[in-house]
Amino acid sequence: MTQAATNNPGTSTSDLMVEMRGVNKWYGDFHVLRDIYLEVKRGERIVICGPSGSGKSTMIRCINHLEEHQKGEIVVGGVPLTQDVKRIEQIRRSVGMVFQHFNLFPHLTVLENCCIAPMWVQKKPRKEAEAMAMQYLERVRIAEQAKKYPGQLSGGQQQRVAIARSLCMHPDVMLFDEPTSALDPEMIKEVLDVMVELAEEGMTMLCVTHEMGFAKTVADRVIFMDQGQIIEENAPEPFFNNPQSERTQLFLSQILGH
Amino acid sequence: MIHNRTMIEPKPAPSSSVGPVAWLRSNLFNGPINTIFTLIGLYILYLLVVPTVQWAFINADWVGTTRDDCSREGACWVFINARFTQFIYGLYPRSEIWRANIVFAGFFTLIAWLAIPRLPFKHWVAVFALVGFPVIAYVLLHGGYFDLPRVPTHRWGGLMLTLLLATVGMVGALPIGIVLALGRRSNMPIVKSFCVIFIEFWRGVPLITVLFMASVMLPLFLPSDMSVDRLVRALIGLTLFQSAYMAEVIRGGLQAIPKGQEEAAAALGMTYWKRMGLIILPQALKMMIPGIVNTFISLFKDTTLVMIIGLFDLLGIVQAALADSRWLGFSLEGYVFAAFMFWIFCFSMSRYSQYLERKLHTGHKR
Numbered sequence: 001m002t003q004a005a006t007n008n009p010g011t012s013t014s015d016l017m018v019e020m021r022g023v024n025k026w027y028g029d030f031h032v033l034r035d036i037y038l039e040v041k042r043g044e045r046i047v048i049c050g051p052s053g054s055g056k057s058t059m060i061r062c063i064n065h066l067e068e069h070q071k072g073e074i075v076v077g078g079v080p081l082t083q084d085v086k087r088i089e090q091i092r093r094s095v096g097m098v099f100q101h102f103n104l105f106p107h108l109t110v111l112e113n114c115c116i117a118p119m120w121v122q123k124k125p126r127k128e129a130e131a132m133a134m135q136y137l138e139r140v141r142i143a144e145q146a147k148k149y150p151g152q153l154s155g156g157q158q159q160r161v162a163i164a165r166s167l168c169m170h171p172d173v174m175l176f177d178e179p180t181s182a183l184d185p186e187m188i189k190e191v192l193d194v195m196v197e198l199a200e201e202g203m204t205m206l207c208v209t210h211e212m213g214f215a216k217t218v219a220d221r222v223i224f225m226d227q228g229q230i231i232e233e234n235a236p237e238p239f240f241n242n243p244q245s246e247r248t249q250l251f252l253s254q255i256l257g258h
Numbered sequence: 259m260i261h262n263r264t265m266i267e268p269k270p271a272p273s274s275s276v277g278p279v280a281w282l283r284s285n286l287f288n289g290p291i292n293t294i295f296t297l298i299g300l301y302i303l304y305l306l307v308v309p310t311v312q313w314a315f316i317n318a319d320w321v322g323t324t325r326d327d328c329s330r331e332g333a334c335w336v337f338i339n340a341r342f343t344q345f346i347y348g349l350y351p352r353s354e355i356w357r358a359n360i361v362f363a364g365f366f367t368l369i370a371w372l373a374i375p376r377l378p379f380k381h382w383v384a385v386f387a388l389v390g391f392p393v394i395a396y397v398l399l400h401g402g403y404f405d406l407p408r409v410p411t412h413r414w415g416g417l418m419l420t421l422l423l424a425t426v427g428m429v430g431a432l433p434i435g436i437v438l439a440l441g442r443r444s445n446m447p448i449v450k451s452f453c454v455i456f457i458e459f460w461r462g463v464p465l466i467t468v469l470f471m472a473s474v475m476l477p478l479f480l481p482s483d484m485s486v487d488r489l490v491r492a493l494i495g496l497t498l499f500q501s502a503y504m505a506e507v508i509r510g511g512l513q514a515i516p517k518g519q520e521e522a523a524a525a526l527g528m529t530y531w532k533r534m535g536l537i538i539l540p541q542a543l544k545m546m547i548p549g550i551v552n553t554f555i556s557l558f559k560d561t562t563l564v565m566i567i568g569l570f571d572l573l574g575i576v577q578a579a580l581a582d583s584r585w586l587g588f589s590l591e592g593y594v595f596a597a598f599m600f601w602i603f604c605f606s607m608s609r610y611s612q613y614l615e616r617k618l619h620t621g622h623k624r
Contacts, residue, residue, distance in 0.1 A: 066521055085529075093527035103522035107541050116536060117526035162522075169526060 016075070017042050017173050017204045018063055023072035025058060025228075032058050033069065034228040040173070045205045047215040047236075050225035051251060056208045059225070060175045063206070064088075064095045077172050093121060096166030100178040102158040104150035104165070110137065111146040114165045122169070129168070136164040140194050156187030160194055167198075174198065176207040210255055216240065224248045314594075325585060337588040338595050341579045345595070348415015348570050354407065357398045358418055364391060365421070373610060375617075388429065411489040415570035417599060419489075423496060423561040423571065424603075428554050430497035435504025440534060442509055453505070460502035465563055468495045473567040492564050500557045507553055511546035512538060544618050551611035555604045572596055 018040040025033040032055045040046055048056045061067040062074060065081060065088045074081040076091045105113050114133035118124045124132075137143040140160040142153075150158050159179055166174060176195065180188045192214050199205055199218040209215070215222050215236055222239040224232040224247075232239065232248045240256075243249045270276075275284075286296040317332025320339070328334035338345070347358050368387045371377050402408040414422070441453035460468070472495035473488060480486065515538055523533040543550070565574035576592045579585065 064525055066524065089527050089529060092525055095525070097522075097525040099518060099522060099525075101516075101518055103516075103518035105519065105522070105537055105541075107544065117528065120532050120536060121527045165526070 015042050015078075016040065017044070017077055018206070019073070019075040020059075020062075021073040021075075023059075023062060023069045023074060025055075025062065025067065025069045025071075032228050033062070036072070036230060038223070038230065040204060040206060042172070042204055043202045044220050045199045045203075045218050046207065046221050046223060047219040048206065048208045048223045048225060049210060049212075049215070049251070049255075050231075054225040055228040056225050057177050060177060060206050060208055063173075063175060064092050064097060066097075093169060094172045096169060096171035096174040098159070098162050098166055098174065098176045098179045100181050102150070102155070102162045102182075104158055104162055106150050109147055109149055110142070110153070110161050113150065113161060114168045117165070118168050133164070133168050136167045137161070139167075139197075140164045141190075154187060155183045156190045159183065159187075159191045163191075163194055163198070173204045173206065176205065176209065178208050178210075180209065180211060212240070212256060224251065226251075325588075333591050333594070334588055335591065337579075337585050337591050341585075344416060344579060345572065345575055345599075346417045348419055348575055349413040350409060350415070350418070351407075351413065354401070354409055357401070357406065357409075361395045361398050362418070364395070365425075411487050412569075414489065416575045417572045419564075419569060420558075420561050420572040421603075423493065423564060424554075424558045426493050427496045427500050427557050427561070430493075431500035431504045431553075431557065432550070434497065434501035435508050436539065438501060438505035439508035439512060442505065443512060457502045457505050460499050461506070463499075465496070465499050465560055466566060468499050469563055469567050471495070488567065489569060492567060492569060496557070496561070496564075500553065500560075503553050503556075504550070507546055507549040508542065510549065511542035514545055515542050547611050547615050547618075551607055555607055558604055558607070559600060572599055 016039055018038065020036050020038040023033055023036040024031070036059060038059075048060065050056050058067050062069045063076060063081075077094050079087065079091055081088065081091060104110075105116070108116060111130060111133055114137065115126065115129040118129040118132065119126060134143055134146065137146055140163055142157055142160050142164070145153060145157060145161075150161065153161065163179075179195070180191050183191065188211070192211060195205075195207070195214065196218055205218075207214070207219075219236050221233060222236050223230055224239070224243075224245070226247050232243060232245050234244075239248075240252065243252055287293045313332045315332075317329070318335055319328045319332065320335050322328065322336040323340060325334070325336070327336050343352070343355070347355055350358055368383065368391060371383050372380065372387065377383075397403050398406070399414065400409060400411070438453045438457055441449045442457065444450050444453070469492060472491040476486070476491055519537055519541065520533055523537040528536065561571055562573040564571055565577070570578060573596050576596045580589045580592050
């Protein structure tokens with residue numbers, strides 16, 4: 001798995017951004033995550049796939065403590081994740097997250113959505129925060145909608161705003177939780193294009209998605225999960241052309257076959 | 259197959275479908291049954307409205323000083339005129355009424371300033387209304403400072419007292435209600451239990467009991483040399499009682515906000531209070547406007563219950579005036595006047611809340 005990362009010219013630094021060591025999580029009696037070991041280097045792009053209920057979303061939500069793990073260790077950017085609220089907030093400031101249902105703040109304009117965290121969490125002056133927000137909105141090609149409210153935008157536009165909102169905090173890692181699953185087919189591309197650009201700029205990304213085209217284009221590693229475990233982990237080419245496990249083969253035949 | 263048809267220019271609708279006549283026809287007379295209902299409705303309205311107008315306006319007496327000035331064919335508004343000062347200020351000394359008038363003027367000016375969107379410096383005015391104005395109002399009404407003679411609270415009354423109780427109740431109950439609602443949703447067991455017990459206790463007892471306890475039982479538990487003003491006790495009881503109701507209204511609104519909102523705010527590194535203050539509460543409060551105003555209106559009317567602990571609010575003072583032997587027999591006028599005053603305030607609140615809802619709704623429908 002390290003070969004995949006070093007093969008890619010974009011990822012030369014060797015420091016670890018995310019480490020998960022023996023992470024376990026239960027919902028009541030239900031064992032959702034079982035002994036997860038995962039290391040993500042700075043600049044690495046990882047795509048996580050698997051059947052629904054396999055724990056992919058739960059796994060990345062543990063990284064910024066939206067879900068609590070009960071056993072094992074998670075270290076983000078060198079900071080171990082503990083119960084300490086200050087520590088959790090510190091980690092969250094350096095980890096961006098994009099949700100399946102965008103979760104934009106409907107009572108704020110697009111621009112305010114992007115400015116609110118830089119202004120209130122990082123204490124940036126309004127002017128500076130707005131200038132930066134406009135920059136990112138331009139990068140996701142939606143600057144002309146800055147004064148509108150999220151409810152006035154299409155799903156694809158909202159998701160691009162959500163990406164810009166995360167980027168405004170200058171995160172070291174971006175987590176994507178099925179960012180295109182709630183979108184109409186014609187809008188998926190506009191979001192994926194933005195994500196590909198982000199990947200090409202060297203952003204560290206963990207992306208839960210079923211967009212296998214995206215995985216082939218940008219991923220350094222593809223991870224297949226089932227029943228709360230990492231079943232297979234490989235560079236995209238061998239992963240798609242020569243999957244090792246039976247379950248991976250079955251899964252791939254189902255989602256690529258239709 | 260049809261293609262390349264010439265476009266049809268827009269034309270005005272036929273005159274039979276627009277205008278007042280068409281409205282009448284389609285809404286009131288669009289069939290035999292509806293026509294019968296309309297006619298019966300109009301007849302009932304006629305039976306009710308004509309005598310009311312005759313009693314309240316046409317046959318009513320407006321000027322005079324004693325009951326002999328009333329012909330008794332219609333309403334005797336002379337009674338209201340003669341007692342008007344008392345209805346507004348209670349037993350507040352006549353010579354000091356200018357102080358109450360300054361407070362009234364300040365109160366209505368501040369409300370108008372905050373309610374009219376065009377006026378500037380909203381933040382500073384709001385801060386002044388919540389911090390500076392209560393102090394000024396207290397100094398003016400109560401006196402004892404700057405050579406102003408003291409006017410003890412048992413002489414306050416009438417509309418002044420009603421507005422005081424209602425305003426303090428509303429301004430106090432909203433923030434306490436927000437804190438209680440947040441506490442009830444908290445993960446911290448002690449905070450949560452405290453809030454649940456508090457809310458359930460206050461919601462479970464009638465307001466009359468609360469006021470009785472505040473006036474009769476509280477002094478039993480306090481050291482004998484310590485006495486709390488009766489009005490203050492009523493205010494505290496009323497505020498805590500209403501904050502429990504407010505908490506449940508607000509909790510309902512908080513629950514309607516999707517979980518993703520808090521997750522998104524948390525993922526941006528916001529602390530609990532920022533998530534609540536910047537993301538959750540602004541959305542929830544907007545949705546809760548009807549519920550909050552409903553609570554405010556019922557609070558406003560509940561203030562009449564302070565009568566039973568010997569405070570003379572608007573209704574209490576009207577009732578006291580009815581017992582005056584010089585003015586026996588005018589209870590209808592007295593109650594109509596009291597009802598009308600309450601209605602004006604409650605209706606204004608209701609209209610303002612509808613206006614607020616419309617205003618906040620624009621722009622971001624979900």
